[in-house]
Amino acid sequence: MKRNVLIIGAGGVAQVVAHKCAQNNDVLGDIHIASRTLSKCEAILESVREKAAMKQQGVLKAHQVDAMDSGAVAALIRETGAQIVINVGSAFVNMTVLDACIDTGAAYIDTAIHEDPTKICETPPWYGNYEWKKRDLCAEKGVTAILGAGFDPGVVNAFARFAIDMMDEVKSIDIVDINAGSHGKYFATNFDPEINFREFTGVVYYWEDQQWKEKKMFETGHDWDLPVVGTQRAYQSGHDEVHSLATNYPQADVRFWMGFGEHYINVFTVLQNLGLLSEQPVKTAEGQEVVPLKVVKAVLPDPSSLAPNYEGKTCIGDLVKGTKDGEDFEVFVYNVADHKEAYNEVGSQGISYTAGVPPVAAAMLIASGDWDAGTMKNVEELDPKPFFTILDKIGLPTRMQIGGLGGEDKPWNG
Template sequence: MKRNVLIVGAGGVGHVVAHKCAQNNDVLGDIHIASRTRAKAEAIVDSVHAKGSLKTGGRLLAHGLDALDVERTAALIRETKSAIVINVGSAFLNMSVLSACLATGAAYIDTAIHEDPLKICETPPWYGNYEWKRQAECASAGVTAILGAGFDPGVVNAYARLAQDDYFDRIDSIDIVDINAGDHGRYFATNFDPEINFREFTGQVWSWQKGRWTSNKMFEVGKEWDLPVVGKRTAYLTGHDEIHSLSKNLDVPDVRFWMGFGERYITVFNVLKNLGLLSEQPVRTAEGQEVIPLKVVKAVLPDPSSLAPGYVGKTCIGDVVKGVKDGKAREVFIYNVADHAEAFAEVGSQAISYTAGVPAVAAALLVANGAWDVRKMVNVEELAPKPFLALLDRMGLPTRIKDAEGDRRLRFAEPARETAQADPVPAA
């Protein structure tokens, strides 16, 4: 059994991960939070104590860390005897943190695909550009690396696998729909790191249609979806991580991702883009200062973690799956609804961070008890979905299904909880 967790990143998602690890520290053991800005990690530690989130007595410590420094990250893993690393820092850090896990034998979990800061919207499949090139390394070292274990990617991958296992003989299409019907009261803000958020939408929109990669422009293809709780909402075809693994691992001819945007977001985004303010290329001001426009925009926007107080409304995220079962056409919608105010009451975050952070901790619990400790690199859809969804049900993200039989909650048997001590991570 693996114990002791190092959380890399102290943003909104890191905040949720820390609280949820604390709520399960009888299984996960010591919890360490590392950030380039140590004060941010210390603030999360204070928040966990203020909420009384620790289930049992144990270590909860903050550390300063530049996670691009592989040797220092590996040293911290060894110093803290962490057997599991949950990487919820910037997507630019993934390969460095993975390298540190390979050097120490610690299991690796992330919530988003790796990105090169100098490249935007690379050639698909995106996982093939970085992560999958290191599959042999992970297998040789016997290191478990679970990619994209947030909500989307992550839970939606598990939903797709559940659909394949239990509801279809043949799947023809998977449409992942992500609607945030919440209101944070600000004129304009992004729900997670603005730099990463905008990068998703400034390049081509890649989707998997008719068994091949198809390119569109952002906001070129929109569709109205009528969903539970949030009602009718327009969402736009958008490029996203999970398309790049589901298209390979589930052999489905059509895999698309749809994200909801309000008119204000679209207007502001287009103005910023057309003015060149989303550029990552440096420019020189009249005063002779060199600045990067995107980083200036990021600096003036609200910190995503500051949006939680007063955020109201709900999110609805899930998979619309179409195909054939027992010779008949079938359609199901497997989904979750999360509430911003409820997330804030529990852990002091908004629902976007909550839905991204809770699944990463569920994955850590499954690695800890051995169910997902596969000692190789995998995407979530390659793992058994029901133990994962069972944990999410207990941890605040219940799964529902809507089909010809109605709309109902799905329940799964939760894997046995263990609290036994285990050997520390090996020092390579």
């Protein structure tokens, strides 16, 4: 049984992870958190103490580390005795943290595909450019690496697997991510602005007719009538989970849809047209070199600051279509989360909550042995039922509508 957790990162998602690890430290053991800025780690641990989140007495400690330094991360893993590393730092550090886990034998969990800061929208499948190159090494060394174990990617991959297991044949997977909440700011992103904007400034890759196809961002919109949040407009977007699902289910069309209001689209379009979303450095009139995207990030609100005033709900789910017993069959598997409830429980908004709870559930499954695969896996390659069971218990219950949207609504195990 693996125990003792090292959390990499100190943003809004890391805060959720720390609280949830504390609430389940009878399973996960010692809890350590590390980032470049020690004070941020200490603030998160203070919030855990204020909420009296620790299920039982145990280690709760902050550390400073440069996650881009694989050797330093490996040294910290050894120092702390961590057997499970939950990486919720920037996607830029995935490979160095993964290498540290391979070096030390610790299990690795992340919530997004690795990104090179100088590149946007590389050739699909994106996992093939980085993480999957380490798959054979993980198998050789018996290292468990669970990729994309946030919500999307992560839970939505498990939703797809669960739905497909109900069918004889799968034909399409449409992932729909709607945030129907409001933070009250003129303009802000729900997570790291740099990562957020990079998702939407490149090509929209999707898998259809057993081949990669391309669109432009905001080219294709659709109104989805969803549980709880009602009818919401979402636009076809490029996203991490499309790349593993298309590889594991090549016979199915795989698309991702994200909700955007007109105000967000207008501001985004102005920023992009002015060149302010570029990741390439430019020189000011005074000769100072700056990266426009980093300047925009610096002037926007910190996503963690949105939490106190956030209201409303999210709805994220998979509409999966196929055949069963010779007839057409479809099901919508989904979760609804509440921003205010998330803040009251862990001091974070709902987007961070939905991203932070699942990797803790994955860590608990590694600890129990259910997901301790001894190799590299994407979430859809693992049994989703124990995952849903833990998510139900720790804050993200799964529901489904048989017959598709508007069908019979019930718990996944009902």
